[in-house]
Amino acid sequence: MAEQKTVTFIITRQAGPDSAPYKETFNIPYKKNMNVISGLMEIRQNPVTADGKKTSPVQWDMNCLEEVCGACSMVINGTARQSCAALVDQLEQPIRLEPMSTFPVVRDLIVDRERMFDALKQVKAWIPIDGTHDLGPGPRMPEKKRQWAYELSKCMSCGVCLEACPNVNDKSNFIGPAALSQARLFNAHPTGEMNASERLNGLMEDGGIDGCGNSQNCVQVCPKGIPLTTSIAAMNRATNIQAFKNFFGSDNAH
Amino acid sequence: MAEHREFLTRRLHSLLGVIPIGIFLVQHLVVNHFAVYGEENFNKAADFMHGLPFRLLLEFVVIYLPILFHAILGVYIVFVARSNTKNYGFFRNWMFVLQRVTGIITFVYIVWHVWETRIQIGSQGADYSLMEGILSSPFMFWFYIIGLIATVFHFANGLWSFFVTWGITQSPKSQKIATYATVVVFLALSYVGVRTLITFAYGV
Ligand code: HEM
Ligand code: SF4
Ligand code: FES
Numbered sequence: 379m380a381e382q383k384t385v386t387f388i389i390t391r392q393a394g395p396d397s398a399p400y401k402e403t404f405n406i407p408y409k410k411n412m413n414v415i416s417g418l419m420e421i422r423q424n425p426v427t428a429d430g431k432k433t434s435p436v437q438w439d440m441n442c443l444e445e446v447c448g449a450c451s452m453v454i455n456g457t458a459r460q461s462c463a464a465l466v467d468q469l470e471q472p473i474r475l476e477p478m479s480t481f482p483v484v485r486d487l488i489v490d491r492e493r494m495f496d497a498l499k500q501v502k503a504w505i506p507i508d509g510t511h512d513l514g515p516g517p518r519m520p521e522k523k524r525q526w527a528y529e530l531s532k533c534m535s536c537g538v539c540l541e542a543c544p545n546v547n548d549k550s551n552f553i554g555p556a557a558l559s560q561a562r563l564f565n566a567h568p569t570g571e572m573n574a575s576e577r578l579n580g581l582m583e584d585g586g587i588d589g590c591g592n593s594q595n596c597v598q599v600c601p602k603g604i605p606l607t608t609s610i611a612a613m614n615r616a617t618n619i620q621a622f623k624n625f626f627g628s629d630n631a632h
Numbered sequence: 633m634a635e636h637r638e639f640l641t642r643r644l645h646s647l648l649g650v651i652p653i654g655i656f657l658v659q660h661l662v663v664n665h666f667a668v669y670g671e672e673n674f675n676k677a678a679d680f681m682h683g684l685p686f687r688l689l690l691e692f693v694v695i696y697l698p699i700l701f702h703a704i705l706g707v708y709i710v711f712v713a714r715s716n717t718k719n720y721g722f723f724r725n726w727m728f729v730l731q732r733v734t735g736i737i738t739f740v741y742i743v744w745h746v747w748e749t750r751i752q753i754g755s756q757g758a759d760y761s762l763m764e765g766i767l768s769s770p771f772m773f774w775f776y777i778i779g780l781i782a783t784v785f786h787f788a789n790g791l792w793s794f795f796v797t798w799g800i801t802q803s804p805k806s807q808k809i810a811t812y813a814t815v816v817v818f819l820a821l822s823y824v825g826v827r828t829l830i831t832f833a834y835g836v
Contacts, residue, residue: 456719542720544728550712583635588642591713592793593728595720608802615799618643621636 383408386428386472387417389436391486399483402436403428403472414454414461414473415440418487438487445601448536452487453478458541460601461487478541494535497553501580503560505570517568530563530609532602539596539606545589552589555596559609565616578613578620587613645705646797648698649790656695657787661824667831671760682757699742706735727789734786741779760832767833780825788818 384405392399405428406420415438422435438461441447445463453476454464466473481489498504507513519527533556540546540554561577564570581587587610596606622628663681667674684690710732717725748766749758767773792814795801801810830836 542716544713544716544725547712547714549714579636582639584638586639588639591709591728591731592724592796593722594724595716595722598722599720605804607796607807608804611796611799611802611807613799614797615802617639618799621640621643624636 385412385417385466387421388472388474389421389487390474390476391436392477392483394485395482402433404436408466412466414452414464414466414469414475415443415450417466417473418461418475436487437485439489446534448534451478451489451536451538451541452476453541458538458599460536460538463601478537480541480543480546481537489537491535491537494537494540494554494556497557498535498560500553500583500586501557501561502573502577503557503564505564505567506573507569519568523566527563527566530559530566530604533560533563533604534602536601538599538601542595542599544593544595545591550589551585553585555590555606555610558587558590558613559604559606562609562613562616574616575620575623578617579624581613581617582621587617590614641705643797645702645709646794648702649787650794652694653698653702654787654791657783658821661784661821661828664828665824667760667763667828674760678757678759703735703739703742707739710735727792731786731789731793734782734789737779737782738786741775741783744775745779763832764835767829773829773833776829777826780829781822784821784825785818788814788821791817 385408387404387406389402389404390399391402404421404426406417406424409416409420412420418436418438425433425435427433438450438452440450440462442449443462445460448460450461451458452461453474454461455470455474458478461475475487477483477487477489481491481493484490507516535556537556539556543552543554545552546554558581561581565574565577590610592607594607597604597608600606663677664674666677713728713732715729715732717729749762753762767776792807792810795810796807801807
C-alpha cells in the first residue's frame with residue numbers, strides 16, 4: 379500500500395480570554411477533498427500533537443458549513459476567510475490557523491464578534507415596523523432594486539472585512555466596513571427609508587464612517603462579493619448632505 | 633454639533649488637504665518654475681508674491697494654520713493605522729500605506745523647508761541666490777527631490793481619496809478613472825517641481 383499522506387496544521391491556541399497564546403503542530407491523515415474544518419474534526423478525534431503529546435481538542439466555531447453563516451472565520455495562512463470553504467488541496471502546507479486578531483479570543487480559534495452587532499446598533503441597521511396598531515403593508519419595492527439590495531443583504535457578519543482593514547484595530551474606534559454597507563441597505567428599503575436620517579446620524583457618530591481610510595481591502599476579501607467600497611462612498615455623500623441639513627436646519631433634517 | 637465632532641474634524645482634514653493646501657501647493661510649484669526662465673524672472677515672481685497685500689495674514693490663513701491642522705491630525709491618523717500589506721498586498725492597500733509614509737516625509741520636509749526659507753531669513757523674502765546656495769549641496773538637492781516627490785504623491789493620491797470622501801467617485805469604474813487622472817497629476821506636478829530644482833542646483 380502507498381504511504382499514507384499527511385496534512386500538517388500549525389494552530390495558534392489560547393486556553394481562555396486572558397491566557398497567553400501558544401502554537402501546536404498536528405499531523406493528520408490526508409483525505410480527498412478535505413477542508414480546514416474536516417481537518418479540525420480529525421484533530422478533535424485524536425488530539426495528539428506532532429511530537430506525540432496528548433493535548434486538549436482544538437476549539438473552533440461553525441454552523442452552516444456552506445459559507446452563509448459567517449461563524450467559522452479564522453486567519454488561514456495569513457489571510458482571514460471561512461474555514462468551511464477553505465479546501466486543503468488549495469492551501470500551502472503547513473497550514474497555519476490563527477484566530478482573527480481584530481476580535482477578543484474566547485478560546486483557541488473562537489472569537490467574540492459582539493462589536494459587529496454593536497456597530498449594527500450604532501447605525502440602526504434594521505427596519506422599525508412595530509406599532510400599537512396594524513400599520514398595514516409598506517410601500518412596494520421595485521424588482522430591480524430588490525435584486526440590487528439582495529446583494530447587500532448577503533452580509534453574514536463574518537468579520538473578515540474588519541480583520542483585513544488596517545483602520546480596524548485596538549488603537550482606533552472605527553466600527554468597520556460591514557455596518558456602513560448595512561446602513562446603505564436599510565436606507566434603500568422603501569420602509570427603511572423613513573428612518574434614513576437616523577442611520578446617517580449613526581454613521582456620523584464617533585468611530586463611524588469617518589474612520590475609513592480607503593485601503594479598500596474589505597471589498598477584495600468579502601466572501602459575499604458585497605460592493606463595500608461603493609457603499610462607503612455612497613454613504614460618504616449621504617452623510618455629508620445630512621451634515622449640511624443638520625447644521626443649516628433644513629426642513630428635511632429629520 | 634459636539635456629538636459629531638470626530639466626523640466633522642475628519643471632513644475638515646480632508647477638505648483642507650485640497651482647499652487651500654493642495655491649491656497652494658500647485659501655485660507654489662508653478663510660480664517657482666519661473667526659475668527655469670532665468671534668475672530675474674524668478675526674483676520678479678518671488679517679489680510679487682512677497683509683496684502681496686496682507687501677506688502675513690494670507691500666509692497664516694491659507695498656508696500655516698491649515699497645514700498645521702492637517703499635519704497634526706494627519707500624524708494621529710498615521711498612528712492609529714496598522715499596515716497589513718504583507719498579507720493583503722492589494723494596490724489600494726499599498727496606496728494607503730504610501731499615503732501615510734509620504735505624509736510623514738512631507739511633515740519633516742515642510743518643517744525644514746519653512747525653517748530654512750522663511751523663518752531663518754527673517755522678513756525679507758527668499759530669492760534665487762538663496763535657493764541656489766541651498767541646492768548646490770548634493771545632499772540638500774536629494775533631500776529636496778525626495779521631499780518634493782513625497783509631497784506631490786501625497787497630494788495626488790490624497791486627491792483620489794478626497795473624491796471618495798466627498799462621495800464624488802462611487803462606482804469602481806469612476807474610482808479607476810480617478811486613479812489614472814491622479815497619476816497624471818502626480819507626473820505633471822513632479823515634472824514642474826523637479827525641473828525647478830534642477831535649475832537651482834545646476835543652473836540648467
Ligand atoms: C503639502 C502638504 C499636504 C497636502 C497638500 C496634503 C493633502 C492631502 C489630501 C488632499 C488628502 C486627502 C484627504 C481625503 O482623504 O479626503 C490628505 C490626506 C492625508 N494627509 Fe495630507 N497633505 C499634506 C500634508 C500632510 C502632512 C504633513 C501629514 C502628516 C503626516 C499628512 C497626513 C495625511 C493623512 C494621514 C491623510 C489620509 C487621511 C485618510 O485617508 O483618512 N498630510 N492629505
Ligand atoms: S461585508 Fe462581507 S466580509 Fe464583511 S462581514 Fe459582511 S460578509 Fe463578511
Ligand atoms: S460554517 Fe457557516 S460560513 Fe463556515
